[in-house]
Amino acid sequence: MEDNIKLYSEMERYEIININDGDKYSNLGSNDVVIDENGLLKFLIINDGSSKFSFFRNNDIIEVPWEYVKKIGSRTIIIDVDNELLKKAHI
Numbered sequence: 653m654e655d656n657i658k659l660y661s662e663m664e665r666y667e668i669i670n671i672n673d674g675d676k677y678s679n680l681g682s683n684d685v686v687i688d689e690n691g692l693l694k695f696l697i698i699n700d701g702s703s704k705f706s707f708f709r710n711n712d713i714i715e716v717p718w719e720y721v722k723k724i725g726s727r728t729i730i731i732d733v734d735n736e737l738l739k740k741a742h743i
Contacts, residue, residue, distance in 0.1 A: 658724060660685075668698060668729045671722070677714075680729060693718045696731070700740065715739040 664681030677683065677698045684697040700712040720733035 663724070663729070666724070666727055666729050668696065668731060670731050670733060672732050672734055693721075696721065696729075713741050715741065 664679065666680050668677040668680060668683065669675070670677070677700075680696075683699055685693060686695040686697060688694050695718060696716040698714040698716060700714050716731055716733060716738060720731045720737075721729060722732045723730040
């Protein structure tokens with residue numbers, strides 16, 4: 653396999669970090685990815701649960717357009733997006 657290919661099974665342990673404000677989000681496996689009908693990555697869907705206890709967890713999500721994903725490293729996914737540009741929703 654080529655060196656620049658990443659498998660989702662490996663990436664699901666990667667932590668998501670926003671370098672714009674330093675926020676750390678859970679790992680990719682706790683979140684989701686939206687892929688369009690052509691197989692292109694469109695969004696990261698990040699769960700914005702602030703409580704560690706699922707009993708008290710809110711169901712807010714943050715939609716991060718793929719163009720804000722700046723780097724996929726060996727253990728992290730780096731995004732660079734201003735909080736005001738993020739689409740937030742409650743499910």
